[in-house]
Amino acid sequence: MTIAISIADLKKTYGNGFEALKGISLEVEEGDFFALLGPNGAGKSTTIGVLSTLVKRTSGKVQVFGKNVDTHIYETKYDLGLVPQEFNFNQFEKVQDVVITQAGYYGLPKKLAIKRSEKYLRKLGLWEKRDEQSRSLSGGMKRRLMIARALAHEPRLLILDEPTAGVDIELRRSMWKFLGDINASGTTIVLTTHYLEEAEQLCRNIAIIDDGLIIENTSMRNLLTQLDSETFILDSFTNIGNLPNVQIDGVSIRKLDDKSLEVTLSAENNINQVFIELDRMGVKVSSLRNKTNRLEQLFLSRLERNGSK
Amino acid sequence: MFDNHKYIAFKTIVTREVRRFSRIWVQTLVPPAITICLYFVIFGNLVGRRIGEMGGFQYMEFIIPGLIMMSVIQNSYSNVVSSFYSAKFQKTVEELLVAPIPNYIILSGLIAGGMCRGLAVGVIVTVMSLLFSDLNIQYPAITVSIILLTSILFSLAGFINAIFANSFDDIAIIPTFVLTPLIYLGGVFYSVQLLPTFWQIVSALNPIFYMVNAFRFGILGSSDIDVRWAFLILFIFIAVLYTCCIWLLRSGKGIRT
Numbered sequence: 001m002t003i004a005i006s007i008a009d010l011k012k013t014y015g016n017g018f019e020a021l022k023g024i025s026l027e028v029e030e031g032d033f034f035a036l037l038g039p040n041g042a043g044k045s046t047t048i049g050v051l052s053t054l055v056k057r058t059s060g061k062v063q064v065f066g067k068n069v070d071t072h073i074y075e076t077k078y079d080l081g082l083v084p085q086e087f088n089f090n091q092f093e094k095v096q097d098v099v100i101t102q103a104g105y106y107g108l109p110k111k112l113a114i115k116r117s118e119k120y121l122r123k124l125g126l127w128e129k130r131d132e133q134s135r136s137l138s139g140g141m142k143r144r145l146m147i148a149r150a151l152a153h154e155p156r157l158l159i160l161d162e163p164t165a166g167v168d169i170e171l172r173r174s175m176w177k178f179l180g181d182i183n184a185s186g187t188t189i190v191l192t193t194h195y196l197e198e199a200e201q202l203c204r205n206i207a208i209i210d211d212g213l214i215i216e217n218t219s220m221r222n223l224l225t226q227l228d229s230e231t232f233i234l235d236s237f238t239n240i241g242n243l244p245n246v247q248i249d250g251v252s253i254r255k256l257d258d259k260s261l262e263v264t265l266s267a268e269n270n271i272n273q274v275f276i277e278l279d280r281m282g283v284k285v286s287s288l289r290n291k292t293n294r295l296e297q298l299f300l301s302r303l304e305r306n307g308s309k
Numbered sequence: 310m311f312d313n314h315k316y317i318a319f320k321t322i323v324t325r326e327v328r329r330f331s332r333i334w335v336q337t338l339v340p341p342a343i344t345i346c347l348y349f350v351i352f353g354n355l356v357g358r359r360i361g362e363m364g365g366f367q368y369m370e371f372i373i374p375g376l377i378m379m380s381v382i383q384n385s386y387s388n389v390v391s392s393f394y395s396a397k398f399q400k401t402v403e404e405l406l407v408a409p410i411p412n413y414i415i416l417s418g419l420i421a422g423g424m425c426r427g428l429a430v431g432v433i434v435t436v437m438s439l440l441f442s443d444l445n446i447q448y449p450a451i452t453v454s455i456i457l458l459t460s461i462l463f464s465l466a467g468f469i470n471a472i473f474a475n476s477f478d479d480i481a482i483i484p485t486f487v488l489t490p491l492i493y494l495g496g497v498f499y500s501v502q503l504l505p506t507f508w509q510i511v512s513a514l515n516p517i518f519y520m521v522n523a524f525r526f527g528i529l530g531s532s533d534i535d536v537r538w539a540f541l542i543l544f545i546f547i548a549v550l551y552t553c554c555i556w557l558l559r560s561g562k563g564i565r566t
Contacts, residue, residue, distance in 0.1 A: 014566065052407045055566050074409035082407050088400035090325075092332065104321025105408035107314025149404075 002030040002065060004157050004188040005051065010060030012046050020046040022212035023060070028190060028205070030065070030156070033183045035203035035220070036192045037299060043212045044192040045085060048161050052082045065156060078106065081155035083146045085162045091135035095126055098134055099149050106153035113152065120148035123178060140167040144175070157188045164198060176202055196296040200224075208302050215306045231264045231291040232271065237284045246277045262291065318410045319418050326422025330388055330429075337388070338430060341380045345434045348376050349441045352498065364500040364531055373438045374525040375497030378459065380434045382492060382517070383484065385427030385460040389419050389467030390480045397471065402564055412558040416468065416551070423464030424457070431456060444528065451536060452527030458543040459520045463488075465550035472554075472563045495521045501533045516542050 005028040012021040021043045028034045038044050049055030050062060053069065062069045064076040089098045096117050103113035121127045124144040129137060134145060143163055150158060160179070164172045172195070179202060183189050193199055199206065199220075206223055208216040216223065236259050243255045250266035251274060261283075263274055275285060330337040349369070357368030364371055396402040405415055438444060446452050466483075474480045495517035501509050512518050523539030526532035557563075 049566070053565070054403055054406055056561055074411075077407065077409035080407070082403075084400075084403065086400060088403045090399070090401050093328075097328075101321055101325055102404055102408070104324075105318050105405060105410055107317045107409075109317060 081150035322418025393471035447530035
């Protein structure tokens, strides 16, 4: 398997003395959908900045698809598409021109650039807006425009720095679908996000960065199995009455209101046991959901363990 | 990056630059035309009639080459400085920096953009000057090469200003306090022969003095200096500033953290 990104002992100290990265090492395989998570100021954007050459690293080695970013500057840049956190396109340009211009920077002939701009503006629902000034777009549309722009040269690796920040839930889900399709077609995706549900839904592998260090780097599945306990909210068809006296080791139940219960069970327990017990007591469960996102639980516990404030 | 890719990237940067200043033509092309037109009316026509001859020519004829040169210098400079500083300020420069474009292509594209605006304004001013005086260009090759080289030089200077600028004030300081005085004292409105010896020597230290005079030589066939000096000075300054610009781009000064 080809390694899309290889970072070894990457350090970055800014001019003001702030040590943003304290020696991180990371590998992302080709075709992966990878999440880079961490609290604000942890070093996510700095890592992305180094990969995209916008940030000069202090030390360490960075390779993209096996090529050193110092010695193969243009090849590695060509392989990479960047969707930054802040809007960084010319707000006075027409929507389609933003994409065509970026394609031109990557050496795409005009005809092909127009074709690609149409392809991605259509896919991202912006084709109708192609002749409008980009500043007139809504926040969500601007984010999609940056994705279309990053894809214009069809990079092998797409890096998205909080692409769904400030985007409503409906649009966010359509963007997830789009990114899933792009990934399925072979594009490696690295994503930073504060929406942990997003990372859990989309990503196969994950790294958590805190205070300039990687504190967790594993597959999403592995990470989620490390949950010590999980808390569910169970809704009932009928009034529950008194709190059911369920006697199962490792399970605790709390009544939230007349029609819902909060059930916490340890990793060794099976939710089916709880259903059986509740059914025996006449509680008919109509629906079940996690109280908090599982990844969020893990994320916070890892940060706590790392002593993050 | 293939040569064809580089050419497309270069063309894209130039197109973007031309589109930028054309889109805001009321701010970029009209004001210099009006300003220079006022110079023609006030200095050339009203005051000039009382002055009579300067350097063996009617005063209007004498100032036309200097005023064309002034507009080219100011507009080449201000196009690059305002475009690149705005790109830094709005972070749109990142679009260029993440793309696989060699630094010399980025620089060449911006310089070509600056030249396009400088020369566009130069052409507008030249056409307007025909309303006030005939223009018989004596040495077209010298005229064209001097204007092109001057435009390149001040586009490069504008780029350096933009790199070091941290605010919009910083992009106005050099044009206001350095460029304009140097242009005005560079013999646009007078022949250096009129000055006392000391001020003639001081004028000789002003590089713009050589450019204005060489351009005047190209148009009128008369100059206060030997035009070879102007070419030499232009080549030296362009080489030095180009090297500085490439070094600044490579170091990431002001554009990469």
